[in-house]
Amino acid sequence: MSDREALSLDFLRSAGLAEAVRAPLPGDASTRRYERLTTASGATLMLMDQAPAAESQPCDPSWTPEQRHAHGWNAVARLSAGRIEAFVAVAAHLKSLGLSAPEIVAVDAPNGLAVIEDFGDALFANVISEGAEESPLYRAAVEALAVLHAAPTPDILTGAAGDWPLLTYDQTALQGGADLFVEWLPKLIPSLAFNDDAVAEWRAVWAPITAAGEAGATVMAHRDYHAENLIRLDGKTGAASVGLIDFQDAVKAHPSWDLHSLLQDARRDVSPELEDLALDHYFALRPEIDREAFMAAYAGLAALNEARILGIFARLIARDAKPKYAAFMPxxxxxxxxxxxxxxxxxxxxxxxxxxxxxxxR
Structure with missing residues (x-):
């Protein structure tokens, strides 16, 4: 038995779940893993397992850009490094707004373990592929964002596992994401080669967009808001009908960020008509927003995010031998x-x- 498995067993025992039947769930591109727990009564829960030592350190709020680059990717991008306390604190904030985040049943933050509510398997992507109508689901997802964006955005989030800073998705983080494109595309496509001058120019052309992104960072962004991280919850309506997961990397960002992540999804097609409908619904819910200025930021930050994701997919294929991501690149x-x-x-x-x-x- 591995040390990690022994820790998990001790944790489940302390939570009164030693006899639960454990079923691993398929993994994603992260170092985190999940198991579905089925109790003797037939109820289900989720075990979240994220070893803190599996990733580089998260960003200290006091670090300069130079210090962040020295400490590694999580510090540059202001990722949570999968810390359980981040998940718990973000969940508490979302729930305080009436949004649907999982209940935390038990937590051991130092060892990176938590038992959380099981929202089931009705991911938006799954139920749509099974025939569910798209537009009501996307309208509800937009309503959840409107609630989140209308709320005050704290600098510190408080949860049962401790406080967690809500850092700004700033120019360093945004440009670091864009730079994945020039770093990793040549490793996937050897005919591409970006010399120092090309990379310097790359950063210069993105500078106005990253500056606008930082200046407009006024709301909490889920940061990975798309149809495979949203779950349809039966028996609830409106914003509360959207089960939110995988939000531990939340940051303070421009309000367009989660919208373009949802509506220009890497993993499934969203029609231009549905994108327009969803955006119209968002602006109807937030009539105080200057739509023209918002959409200028939307286009720029969406383009940056797509360059970032292309770099990530290139890295997953070239470095991590995960060729399935090639299907998403077109x-x-x-x-x-x-x-x-x-x-x-x-x-x-x-x-x-x-x-x-x-x-x-092209």
């Missing part, structure tokens, strides 16, 4: 190319035209 290229037609993105589009051959990205 969709991301399509989203990126569409956004690069927006006003204000001419410099980024010009960089792409000069440095990325048409047969790679």
């Amino acid at each position: 969709r991301m290229w399509a989203h990126l190319n569409a956004n690069l037609k927006a006003p204000g993105l001419e410099a980024v589009a010009g960089w792409m035209d000069r440095h990325v051959p048409e047969d790679v990205h």
Whole structure:
């Protein structure tokens, strides 16, 4: 028996769940894993297992950009490094707003273990593929975002496992994400080569967009808000009908971030008509928003996110031998190319035209 398994057994025993039947769930691109626990009564819960030592340190709020780069990717990008206390604190904030985050049944933050409520398997992506109508689900997801965005955004989140800082998705983090593109695409596509001048120009063309992203960072962003992280909860309506998971990397960000993550999804097609409907619903719920200014930021940050995701997928394929992610890349290229037609993105589009051959990205 591994040390990790012994820790899990001790934790489950202390939570009164030693006899629960354990069934591992499929993994994702993270170092976190889940098991479904079935008790003697037939009730189910989820075991979340995230060893703190599996990742580099999360960002200390006091660190400079140079210190963040020295401490590794989680510090640069202001990721939580999977810390259980982050999940617990974000869940508490979401629940305080009437949104649906899992109840925390038991937690051992130092060892990276928690037992949480099981929201089931009705992921938006799954129920849509089984025939559920898309638009009511996406409207509800937008309603949940509108609730989150209308609420005050604290600097410190408090949960049963301790406090957690809600850091800003700032220029360092945004540019670090964009830089994954120039770092990893050449490792996947050897014909691509970006010299120092090209990389310097890359950072210069994104600078206005990352500056606007930091300046507009006014709300909590889930940060990975898409149809495989949202669960339909029967018996609830509106914003509360959306079960939220995988939100431990929440940051203070521009309110467009979660919207473009939802509506320009890497893993499934969302029609332009549904994207427009969802955006119309968001602006109807938040009439105080300057739509034109918002949509300019939406296009720029969506394009940056798509470049970031293309870099991540290239890394997953080239470094981690996970070829399945290649299937998602054409969709991301399509989203990126569409956004690069927006006003204000001419410099980024010009960089792409000069440095990325048409047969790679068109």
